[in-house]
Amino acid sequence: YIECLMAADILLLPRSSDSVSDLSTFPGRLADYMLSNRPIVASDVGELSIIFRNDRIGYLSKSDDVSDFSSNISDIIENEEFAMEMAANARKVSVEKYSWKKLTDKLINRVYNADF
Numbered sequence: 776y777i778e779c780l781m782a783a784d785i786l787l788l789p790r791s792s793d794s795v796s797d798l799s800t801f802p803g804r805l806a807d808y809m810l811s812n813r814p815i816v817a818s819d820v821g822e823l824s825i826i827f828r829n830d831r832i833g834y835l836s837k838s839d840d841v842s843d844f845s846s847n848i849s850d851i852i853e854n855e856e857f858a859m860e861m862a863a864n865a866r867k868v869s870v871e872k873y874s875w876k877k878l879t880d881k882l883i884n885r886v887y888n889a890d891f
Contacts, residue, residue, distance in 0.1 A: 780811045785851055785858075788817035792838040809869035814858035816847045830872070832865035834858075 780786065786808045802823060808815050815833030817823045827835045834847040851858040871877075 780807060780813070783813060785848060786811060786813045786815045787844070788815060788823065789844065790818035790820045790823060790838060792820055806869060806873055809865040809873065812862050812866045814851045814862045815865060816844060816851070830864070830868045831861060832868055833861055
């Protein structure tokens with residue numbers, strides 16, 4: 776799996792707007808993609824939208840819109856320097872905000888500080 780990620784020039788994370796499970800959870804594959812230091816194109820749905828917009832880690836495409844996905848892939852090819860800056864930022868954000876330790880600490884903090 777890791778070998779495939781590292782062999783890729785661009786990583787894609789398409790999601791359908793009908794996929795309810797992806798709307799409120801952190802997509803597990805995204806963490807691997809962010810660490811790979813590769814440009815990422817993802818669907819503009821759920822948690823992906825929030826993470827991509829807040830952290831500027833890649834390109835968002837309209838959900839279920841192949842033409843928009845293609846356009847973003849072309850943009851990466853034509854603007855490689857900018858795409859690589861976003862890829863480097865994704866790696867940095869992944870380490871700073873989404874490492875297993877950070878996510879575990881955040882969950883523990885929520886559980887122990889919850890008002891039941």
